Amino acid sequence: MADVPDNAPEHCPGTTSEQAGKSASCQGCPNQKLCASGATKAPDPAIAEIGAKLSTVKHKILVLSGKGGVGKSTFSAHLAHALASDSTKEVALLDVDICGPSIPRIMGLEGEQVHQSGSGWSPVYVDDNLAVMSIGFLLSSPDDAVIWRGPKKNGMIKQFLRDVDWGELDYLIVDTPPGTSDEHLSIVQYLSSTHVDGAIIITTPQEVSLQDVRKEIRFCQKVKLPIIGVVENMSGFVCPKCKNTSQIFPPSSGGAEQMCADLNLPLLGKVPLDPRIARSCDEGRSFLNEVPDSPAAEVYRRIVQSIQDYCSNRVTEEQSTT
Amino acid sequence: MTVGILDVDLCGPSIPRMLSVGHTDVHQCDSGWVPVYTDAQKSLALMSIVVWRGPKKTALIGQFVSDVAWGELDVLLVDTPPGTSDEHLAVLENLKKHRVDGAVLVTTPQAVSTGDVRREITFCKKTGVRILGIIENMSGFVCPHCSECSNIFSKGGGEELAKLTGSVFLGSVPLDPQLSSSIEEGKDFIQSFPDSATFSAISSISQTLLNSLQMT
Numbered sequence: 001m002a003d004v005p006d007n008a009p010e011h012c013p014g015t016t017s018e019q020a021g022k023s024a025s026c027q028g029c030p031n032q033k034l035c036a037s038g039a040t041k042a043p044d045p046a047i048a049e050i051g052a053k054l055s056t057v058k059h060k061i062l063v064l065s066g067k068g069g070v071g072k073s074t075f076s077a078h079l080a081h082a083l084a085s086d087s088t089k090e091v092a093l094l095d096v097d098i099c100g101p102s103i104p105r106i107m108g109l110e111g112e113q114v115h116q117s118g119s120g121w122s123p124v125y126v127d128d129n130l131a132v133m134s135i136g137f138l139l140s141s142p143d144d145a146v147i148w149r150g151p152k153k154n155g156m157i158k159q160f161l162r163d164v165d166w167g168e169l170d171y172l173i174v175d176t177p178p179g180t181s182d183e184h185l186s187i188v189q190y191l192s193s194t195h196v197d198g199a200i201i202i203t204t205p206q207e208v209s210l211q212d213v214r215k216e217i218r219f220c221q222k223v224k225l226p227i228i229g230v231v232e233n234m235s236g237f238v239c240p241k242c243k244n245t246s247q248i249f250p251p252s253s254g255g256a257e258q259m260c261a262d263l264n265l266p267l268l269g270k271v272p273l274d275p276r277i278a279r280s281c282d283e284g285r286s287f288l289n290e291v292p293d294s295p296a297a298e299v300y301r302r303i304v305q306s307i308q309d310y311c312s313n314r315v316t317e318e319q320s321t322t
Numbered sequence: 323m324t325v326g327i328l329d330v331d332l333c334g335p336s337i338p339r340m341l342s343v344g345h346t347d348v349h350q351c352d353s354g355w356v357p358v359y360t361d362a363q364k365s366l367a368l369m370s371i372v373v374w375r376g377p378k379k380t381a382l383i384g385q386f387v388s389d390v391a392w393g394e395l396d397v398l399l400v401d402t403p404p405g406t407s408d409e410h411l412a413v414l415e416n417l418k419k420h421r422v423d424g425a426v427l428v429t430t431p432q433a434v435s436t437g438d439v440r441r442e443i444t445f446c447k448k449t450g451v452r453i454l455g456i457i458e459n460m461s462g463f464v465c466p467h468c469s470e471c472s473n474i475f476s477k478g479g480g481e482e483l484a485k486l487t488g489s490v491f492l493g494s495v496p497l498d499p500q501l502s503s504s505i506e507e508g509k510d511f512i513q514s515f516p517d518s519a520t521f522s523a524i525s526s527i528s529q530t531l532l533n534s535l536q537m538t
Contacts, residue, residue, distance in 0.1 A: 099405035100438040145444035150376025179333035242468035282433040
């Protein structure tokens with residue numbers, strides 16, 4: 001049964017939730033008895049279907065953060081661009097930020113629509129080897145708001161994983177919204193019968209950001225999602241005029257460097273603030289192409305290399321154990 | 323004036339640290355949960371909270387709204403997480419029986435940010451929440467060494483968004499390392515840096531808001 005069936009009442013808690021059939025909103029729902037009996041809490045068959053569908057995807061990477069506004073989507077988009085710069089690799093970027101889908105704009109795909117074919121939904125292509133999927137492509141206006149509760153968002157994520165015709169991919173990058181809630185639990189749940197290489201955690205230097213990011217890290221550990229490493233964004237600003245550095249977002253508790261040392265996690269890089277990054281994102285262009293010599297672009301390239309090395313090492317390890 | 327802050331960002335609650343009330347337990351009294359006060363004069367009360375799905379978050383927010391003994395307040399501010407989902411719907415549903423004066427929307431200058439805030443505006447219109455105005459945060463950075471202004475997160479998006487959607491533009495707040503440090507340390511920026519441009523920006527915004535709430 002669908003997580004939120006079509007005939008469910010407005011605040012349906014979801015057929016697989018603990019409250020299924022028991023919540024106040026279940027009163028009068030034709031499915032109430034079925035849900036309350038526990039029959040709907042059997043493992044979702046979609047999990048196995050997604051496992052089969054994504055068997056043609058070699059590497060899956062999640063981009064997470066506990067905090068909003070730290071640059072997850074910016075990072076996900078540029079990771080996708082960087083990986084796809086090797087024309088022999090097939091790369092896809094999946095945006096599961098249902099309420100705030102920024103990826104279409106950042107990838108220069110605003111206004112594009114998704115098409116359906118016999119083999120499922122076709123993602124939107126930036127280049128021959130770079131595909132994107134986002135709820136943004138399903139909305140007809142930039143003012144449309146997706147005012148959905150958790151169960152409905154979960155249903156959308158399931159469709160993205162099961163019904164999109166991804167084809168053979170070297171990398172599938174999943175950009176997530178901030179937090180540790182429905183979208184994150186669902187993506188981990190629906191990918192549970194596939195192998196996820198790991199998560200990249202994005203933060204900014206301040207403790208206010210790190211305290212949420214630590215929760216995200218605990219979430220990853222709880223669901224046994226490997227952490228590839230941490231990226232510290234907005235790490236200092238060099239004034240273009242006098243070249244002095246300002247710590248606009250001060251690393252008052254030692255920044256990501258201290259956190260990674262405390263938690264024994266790799267710090268993949270510290271990306272400085274650069275006004276050209278925001279401009280490129282607004283214009284839907286890759287700043288790695290626009291300003292390849294900028295200090296931020298150099299840090300990005302090193303981070304991407306670490307991620308590629310991590311993924312190749314995982315393949316080598318698997319081959320040596322089989 | 324007595325003010326309360328309700329932090330419904332359950333997964334990323336930042337308000338306790340920013341107000342220096344990090345590790346305090348919440349107690350219950352006969353009238354409900356006791357909010358945490360940031361000062362002896364009890365002029366600022368706070369209630370805040372994780373890996374939860376929507377229905378559980380909704381239930382807790384309901385409790386925060388109904389079961390906290392806020393006492394007499396002039397203003398209750400509700401800080402929300404990004405998005406248009408469970409937390410936002412839960413707050414509105416629970417505040418329905420009280421009067422919600424309106425919402426203040428915060429954006430940064432770039433199109434990537436205003437693109438999401440447009441959707442938030444639609445959320446307000448659809449749920450009947452009056453939009454008190456738009457604030458543009460992280461609006462430029464003045465180098466403390468040479469005073470050169472850099473538009474790190476682009477420029478002008480907040481004002482454009484206000485024009486586009488027929489909303490009031492309340493003002494811009496610049497990027498300010500002193501503000502960031504104060505927040506990190508849970509200090510009152512307004513007490514510590516009363517002469518800063520950032521303070522006058524925030525002051526002017528709050529004055530405009532109070533005028534629109536007819537509280538001057």
